[in-house]
Amino acid sequence: MQDPRNPRPPSGLAWRWAVIGLAVVGTAVAFGYAGGWLAPDRLSPKKIINVLQANSGLHPGYRRNHAKGICVGGRFESSGQLAPFSEAKLFAQGISTPVVGRFAIPGGNPQAPDSSAPIRSFALRFDMADGEQWRTGMNAMPVFPVSTPKDFYDLNVATAPDPATGKPNPDKAKAFFGSHPETGPFLAWISKAKPPASYVDETYLSLNAFYLVDKAGQRHAVRWQVAAETPSTGDGGPAAGDTDYLAADLQKRLAAGPARWHLQFVFANDGDPIDDASKIWPDDRKVVDAGTIVIDSWQPQADGPCRDVNYDPAILPHGMAISGDPLIVARSAAYAESYLRRTSEEGHLPGTERPKEAQP
Incomplete structure (x- = not known):
C-alpha cells in the first residue's frame, strides 16, 4: 500500500557508504538470534528489526526489509534430475508446482x-499438492558480507x-x-x-547452505541459484528521472510471454564451508538443474497474493x-517479527484488510 503521508525520498544516494549500507540492509537476510531463550541483553529479533526500521524510517504496513516490491505468479516444472538427492515431492x-513470488529491491522505504x-x-513460495510448502528468499549477489547475526547488526x-x-x-x-576482513x-x-x-535478466542465489535429504536419509549440502534464461543487458542505469523502471520492465516482459529461470543446486565438496554465507564456494562444484521456474503473471503488492506471505x-x-x-x-525469527509488526499496522490503515495468512 502506498501511504500518502510518506514523502518520496531523493532520487539516489550520494555517498558510497550509504549505497553499501542500504545494499546490505536490503538483502534477504534481516537477522537476529532466534527465540526468546536468549538473555535480555543479547541480540534479539526485535533489536534487528528496530535497527532496520531506524535506518529506513517507519512505513506502516510494509516489510522492514525489501519494502518496495511486486507480486508474481507461475509454476515450477521439475526435470526430475534432483529426485535422487531429495525426497521432496x-x-x-x-511434477508442476504452483509458486507465489515477489521481486523487490533493498531497504525499508517503499x-x-x-x-x-x-x-x-526474488522470493518464492512453492505450494505442493499435499499442503507442504517450500519458501525461499534469494538475492542477486554472490556472497553475504558477514557470517553471524551479531556482525550483521x-x-x-x-x-x-x-542524524x-x-x-x-x-x-x-x-x-x-577494517575490523571484519571477511x-x-x-x-x-x-x-x-x-x-x-x-528483474528478469538477473540470477538469484540462496547464499546460505541447506541440506537435501534422500530416501536413504543421506544429507547433501547445497546452495541453490535461480539462473535467468535471458542474457543480462545494460548496466542497470534508468532513464532520467525514472525511479520505478523495474516493475514497468517486468510488466512489459510478461505481456510478451512468460519469463523463465533454471533452479540449479550447487553441491558442496568435502571441506567447503557449510555454515558461513560470507564464504564463496569454488566455481567447479557439481551443479544439478532441478527444473524451470516459469513466471507468467504479476500483481501489485498492495493486494496481490504475495502481500501476506512471510518468506x-x-x-x-x-x-x-x-x-x-x-x-x-x-x-526466520526476524522475518516473523517484521511480519507481526506490518500486519498489525495494516489493520489500522484505511482500505486494508487483515492478512489472509494466519501464521507467519
Whole structure:
C-alpha cells in the first residue's frame, strides 16, 4: 500500500557508504538470534528489526526489509534430475508446482528509487499438492558480507545515517569493514556491481547452505541459484528521472510471454564451508538443474497474493533441512517479527484488510 503521508525520498544516494549500507540492509537476510531463550541483553529479533526500521524510517504496513516490491505468479516444472538427492515431492519427474513470488529491491522505504542499490531479490513460495510448502528468499549477489547475526547488526549500526547529516559516518563504516576482513569479497563485488535494468535478466542465489535429504536419509549440502534464461543487458542505469523502471520492465516482459529461470543446486565438496554465507564456494562444484521456474503473471503488492506471505527460509518440505548456518534461524525469527509488526499496522490503515495468512 502506498501511504500518502510518506514523502518520496531523493532520487539516489550520494555517498558510497550509504549505497553499501542500504545494499546490505536490503538483502534477504534481516537477522537476529532466534527465540526468546536468549538473555535480555543479547541480540534479539526485535533489536534487528528496530535497527532496520531506524535506518529506513517507519512505513506502516510494509516489510522492514525489501519494502518496495511486486507480486508474481507461475509454476515450477521439475526435470526430475534432483529426485535422487531429495525426497521432496516437488522434485519428482514431471511434477508442476504452483509458486507465489515477489521481486523487490533493498531497504525499508517503499518509495525508494529502483537505482538506490545494486541488489535485487526474488522470493518464492512453492505450494505442493499435499499442503507442504517450500519458501525461499534469494538475492542477486554472490556472497553475504558477514557470517553471524551479531556482525550483521553491528554493520547496520556502523552504516546508519547520522542524524546531523542524514548520511552514514564514513569513519564508523571504515572502522567496521577494517575490523571484519571477511567482508572483503562482498566489498570487491559491490564496488563494481552493474545490475541489468530488469528483474528478469538477473540470477538469484540462496547464499546460505541447506541440506537435501534422500530416501536413504543421506544429507547433501547445497546452495541453490535461480539462473535467468535471458542474457543480462545494460548496466542497470534508468532513464532520467525514472525511479520505478523495474516493475514497468517486468510488466512489459510478461505481456510478451512468460519469463523463465533454471533452479540449479550447487553441491558442496568435502571441506567447503557449510555454515558461513560470507564464504564463496569454488566455481567447479557439481551443479544439478532441478527444473524451470516459469513466471507468467504479476500483481501489485498492495493486494496481490504475495502481500501476506512471510518468506521464511526455515519453512522446508520433507526432503530438505536447514544447515548449522546461524543466519537461517535468525532470518526466520526476524522475518516473523517484521511480519507481526506490518500486519498489525495494516489493520489500522484505511482500505486494508487483515492478512489472509494466519501464521507467519
